[in-house]
Structure formats: C-alpha cells, structure tokens
Amino acid sequence: MLDEHKNETEMSSEDQKLLPLGKEAFEIEGPTVLTGWRVTESWITRESKDTWEIAGPAILTSIAQFSIGFITSAYVGHLGEVELAAVSIVQNVIEGFVYGVMLGIGSALETLCGQAVGARQLNMLGIYLQRSSIITLVTALFLLPAYIFTSPLLNLLHQEKHISEVAGKYAIWSIPQLFAYALNFPIQKFLQAQSKVWVMTIISMGVVGLHVFLNLLLVIWLDHGLLGAAIAGNISWWILVLAHVVYVVSGSFPEAWVGLSLSAFSSLCGFMRLSLASAVMLCLELWYSTLVILMVGWLPSPEVAVDAISICMNVELWTLMISLGFNAAVSVRVSNELGAGNPKGAKLSVAVNVVTSTVFGVIFAVAILVTEYQFPKMLTTDPTVMKETTKLVYFLAAYVLINSIQPVLHGVAVGAGWQSTVAWINTICYYIVGLPIGGLLGFKSSLGVQGIWLGVIIGIVLQTAVLLFILCRTNWREEALQAEERVRSWGGSPPGPLVE
Incomplete structure (x- = not known):
C-alpha cells in the first residue's frame, strides 16, 4: 500500500491529469474517462479498440439480418418473374417502410439505455426495454393495415394489377414478421448499449443458415411456392427474436433484467416523444x-x-x-x-x-x-x-x-x-x-x-x-x-x- 502511494505521488502533475478516475475505467466495456485536454496515442488506441468491439459484430449482424430478405428473393426468383417482382415490392415498399419505422422507434432505447449504462443505472435497462417493446408492439398494430391492404395500396400506386394481387397475398402471409420486427429492435438496442453484440451476431448468422435450409425445404423440395417463402421468413425471424429473448431473461443480465414490471407503463409519453x-x-x-x-x-x-x-x-x-x-x-x-x-x-x-x-x-x-x-x-x-x-x-x-x-x-x-x-x-x-x-x-x-x-x-x-x-x-x-x-x-x- 505504501509503495503504491509512493509511486502515485512521484508522478508528475501532467501524468496525474491523464489518470482515469477509478479502476473501472480500465474495463473494456466500461466508459473511457479522460481527465485532461491532452489525448495520447494510448487513449486513441483504446477508443479504437472499444469502437471495433462494437462495430465489428454490429457490421456482421447487419449483413446477416439483411441477408434474410436477400435469400428469400433468391429462392423466389426460381418461381417466376411475377413472384419475384411481388416479393421485391413487398420487401422494398411495405417491409422497408415498416422496418424503418421500427428501427427508428428502437433508436430511442439506444439513447436511454446507453446513457443509463454510462451512469451505472443498470436497473433501468429492463424497464426501458419493456417500455420500448410496448410502444413498438402498439405501433405494429397501427401498421398492420399496410400488410392487409397491400394489394389496393399498390394499385393506387399504379403497379401492375397481377403483381399487386400476388404481393398482397405474400404480405398477408408475412404478417408474423411485423411483430417480430417490433420486438427485435428494442432487444437489439438493449444488448448494444451494454456492448453485448457478439451474441447477436452468432444468433443472426445461425438464423441465416437456418433460413437457407427452410427455403430449400419449403419452396423447392415441398413446392409450397410463395407461401413456403413467407413461412420460412416468419420462422426465421421469430427464432431470431426468441433466441434473443431467452438470452436476456436467462440470467445473463442480473442487474439489467429483474423481470416484468408495472413501472414499464410509467413515463410512456416522454418515451413516445423521443x-x-x-x-x-x-x-x-x-x-x-x-x-x-x-x-x-x-x-x-x-x-x-x-x-x-x-x-x-x-x-x-x-x-x-x-x-x-x-x-x-x-x-x-x-x-x-x-x-x-x-x-x-x-x-x-x-x-x-x-x-x-x-x-x-x-x-x-x-x-x-x-x-x-x-x-x-x-x-x-x-x-x-x-x-x-x-x-x-x-x-x-x-x-x-x-x-x-x-x-x-x-x-x-x-x-x-x-x-x-x-x-x-x-x-x-x-x-x-x-x-x-x-x-x-x-x-x-x-x-x-x-x-x-x-x-x-x-x-x-x-x-x-x-x-x-x-x-x-x-x-x-x-x-x-x-x-x-x-x-x-x-x-x-x-x-x-x-x-x-
């Protein structure tokens, strides 16, 4: 103890300014604390390391989840030009719109969970997750008509009538994916805020492999056509979401997740605005x-x-x-x-x-x-x-x-x-x-x-x-x-x- 105190007192005042406050500043997943204006190469190196520990898995996760729709289109392309056009319209117009809304709403959780982690208020993360999930599920109900009335909507946009009819059927069959999106993004932001991104990556990449097999089974081998493609997408997205849910509630986050709480229904207005x-x-x-x-x-x-x-x-x-x-x-x-x-x-x-x-x-x-x-x-x-x-x-x-x-x-x-x-x-x-x-x-x-x-x-x-x-x-x-x-x-x- 005396030796440690002696070493610390022998440091120059400039060096002491660069010391982090507390041992936890050296944790990879904890915040980096800068106490002076001078930024040394070691700080930049550590910040780059922290960045890549999040960015690397996040890149792989984005590619994997994007690939689910890409794989669906690849298999549907074997069914015919009309089927491919119909699925492409649903993915780019209907699902693209819904996906953007859900991702945007989930970004509010990114702000709040990230700041709560920095403040060491981990007990609030589970409450924030539940609040966000409530909002996204209610939003999904409001977006449901976009799936149900896809065919009339596309006709209003002067799309070819036959393609619109096929797209309408596929959209209705894909409704379960809407509610999977509603839960996916809040959980994703909950995990990202705590830098628990590799688990997301592993689950997402595993689901991509499963999705390839399901399309091969349902679209090609069992010849269920577009219905098979929609079922494969529904199963893949819900397995992805349920795997994340199991990970969250299984005890991996003893401080952040303590179970369902009625507190999730408080402050919903402010949460909704953000x-x-x-x-x-x-x-x-x-x-x-x-x-x-x-x-x-x-x-x-x-x-x-x-x-x-x-x-x-x-x-x-x-x-x-x-x-x-x-x-x-x-x-x-x-x-x-x-x-x-x-x-x-x-x-x-x-x-x-x-x-x-x-x-x-x-x-x-x-x-x-x-x-x-x-x-x-x-x-x-x-x-x-x-x-x-x-x-x-x-x-x-x-x-x-x-x-x-x-x-x-x-x-x-x-x-x-x-x-x-x-x-x-x-x-x-x-x-x-x-x-x-x-x-x-x-x-x-x-x-x-x-x-x-x-x-x-x-x-x-x-x-x-x-x-x-x-x-x-x-x-x-x-x-x-x-x-x-x-x-x-x-x-x-x-x-x-x-x-x-």
Whole structure:
C-alpha cells in the first residue's frame, strides 16, 4: 500500500491529469474517462479498440439480418418473374417502410439505455426495454393495415394489377414478421448499449443458415411456392427474436433484467416523444433514397436508367453496412460517456469514429472508380445497362464517400438524444433543397438521372456539413448534464460528478 502511494505521488502533475478516475475505467466495456485536454496515442488506441468491439459484430449482424430478405428473393426468383417482382415490392415498399419505422422507434432505447449504462443505472435497462417493446408492439398494430391492404395500396400506386394481387397475398402471409420486427429492435438496442453484440451476431448468422435450409425445404423440395417463402421468413425471424429473448431473461443480465414490471407503463409519453422523433429522423433518411428511384422512374423511357441506378444503390447498400457498424458503435460510446458524466470521452469517440469510417469510405470510393467498367458486370449482363451504370460511377463514388460520414453523425445524434433536431435538418436539406434541385436538373435539363442524383448528393453534402458544424459548436459538458437529467427524471439516480 505504501509503495503504491509512493509511486502515485512521484508522478508528475501532467501524468496525474491523464489518470482515469477509478479502476473501472480500465474495463473494456466500461466508459473511457479522460481527465485532461491532452489525448495520447494510448487513449486513441483504446477508443479504437472499444469502437471495433462494437462495430465489428454490429457490421456482421447487419449483413446477416439483411441477408434474410436477400435469400428469400433468391429462392423466389426460381418461381417466376411475377413472384419475384411481388416479393421485391413487398420487401422494398411495405417491409422497408415498416422496418424503418421500427428501427427508428428502437433508436430511442439506444439513447436511454446507453446513457443509463454510462451512469451505472443498470436497473433501468429492463424497464426501458419493456417500455420500448410496448410502444413498438402498439405501433405494429397501427401498421398492420399496410400488410392487409397491400394489394389496393399498390394499385393506387399504379403497379401492375397481377403483381399487386400476388404481393398482397405474400404480405398477408408475412404478417408474423411485423411483430417480430417490433420486438427485435428494442432487444437489439438493449444488448448494444451494454456492448453485448457478439451474441447477436452468432444468433443472426445461425438464423441465416437456418433460413437457407427452410427455403430449400419449403419452396423447392415441398413446392409450397410463395407461401413456403413467407413461412420460412416468419420462422426465421421469430427464432431470431426468441433466441434473443431467452438470452436476456436467462440470467445473463442480473442487474439489467429483474423481470416484468408495472413501472414499464410509467413515463410512456416522454418515451413516445423521443421514439417518434427517432422514427421520423430515420424514415426521412430512408425515404430519401426511395424517392430517388421513384423520380428516375418518372423520366422518359426509364427502364435502363432505373436498372442502372438500382445497381448503384445495391453497391452503396453493401458499403453502408460498414458505416452502420460505426453508427452503432459511436451511438453506444457517446451515450455511455455522456451518461458517465465524461464529455471529453464522448468528444474523443466522435473523432475516432468519424475518421475511421471516413477512411473506409475513401477506400470504397477508390475501389469503385478503379473498377468503373468491371463492377456493373457482376450485377447485369445487359450492355446498355452496363454503359449507363458507368456514367454514374463518379456520382456513386461521391455518394459512398459522403455516406461513410453521415451515418456516424446520425449515431452521434442518437447517442446524445438529438433526434428532433436532426429530423428538422433532414427535412430542410433533403426535401426542401436536395430533391427540388434534383428534379430541376433531372427534368428541366439534359442531365436526366445524373441531374437527379446530383441534386440528391447536394442535399446529403449540405446535411453532413450542417451536422459537422453543430458538432464543432457542441458544448459536450452541457450534453452530459442533459444526459444526467434524463437518467434522473426517467427513473434513475444521478451519476457521479462530471469529469473535468
């Protein structure tokens, strides 16, 4: 004891400023505490390590869950063009809308659970999980008509009648997946906030293997067609959700999960406001890309242009999986640090995640430019479509680069609880600036699809610039105080003093 005290007193005052407060600061899953303005290489290395421990599994989980729908389409493609078109419409229009709403609502839990973990108020996590699940299940009931009336809705959108009828049947058969989504995202955010992401990854990848077998059995061997594909999807999603539920309630979280509680029904209004703000923020983001494809479809002779931009969007979607991993990581790290009363740790996490994700964006953008004439061949054999796709390669590279930064900034917004602010920024930058400019360039000039996409990129660049400006002006100490108040007012006790 005396030797330890002697060693500590012999340290320089500058070194002592860099010491974390307490032994728990060295825990991998605990918050990183910075006590001085100087950030050494060791702090950056440790922050990168913490980031990758969340981002790596989150990337694999996103790919695995995305692959469930991709595998379904691959098997349905053997049934015929009408069946494939019907499933594609349901996945991209109906399920895409529902998935976005559920994911957005679940993001409120990401803010609250992350800050509660940082504040060491683990007892609140189970209550937050139950509150979020109540809200998502009620939301699923309100979204149920979208599945039941898929066919009439598609007819209103002037889709081909026969495809609309087949899509309507498939949507009704897929209703169980709606309620699986409602439970999946709250549990996912509950686990992410505590950095328990590898279990999610293992379960998700196991379900992907099961989904391949179920489609082979029900669609091909037993010849149940679209009904078999819907049943396979329902079983896969519910096994994924139930496996997560078992993990949560099996005793792996003795402090965070103590059973069902009537306290889950308190503070629902405040929880709902944050949930709706999260949903609006995310849906405005998702609909922006969807509207691009719709606008291209309004061009004269749009078939080739739609195919070309769809290829580009598919490429961008796969690169986006990496950025979504950093989105999850920075959200967890920022919320943990703010909840712990450590604004400087949150600031460091933002810098590390933005730089790391941007590096990947640069790598992907360069790869796209280098393979300008090769990557379209992987997705189409039509020479006309390939030629049109190569015309968009510079737009795709710019889009991928910007989208390596922007999801990270959204993750910061979720971690800090800025969902309402970002929703307004998205509305202005995307729908008041980006889309009108894209429409003007696309329809009133000879640029066509290139003009539409240029306008969209302008909107994203503006939104990213505004978010970066806000980050530079952010008072992180004030954000930490707001996190403390949020934890206290919604059921927890305040954390320790802010780390200066």
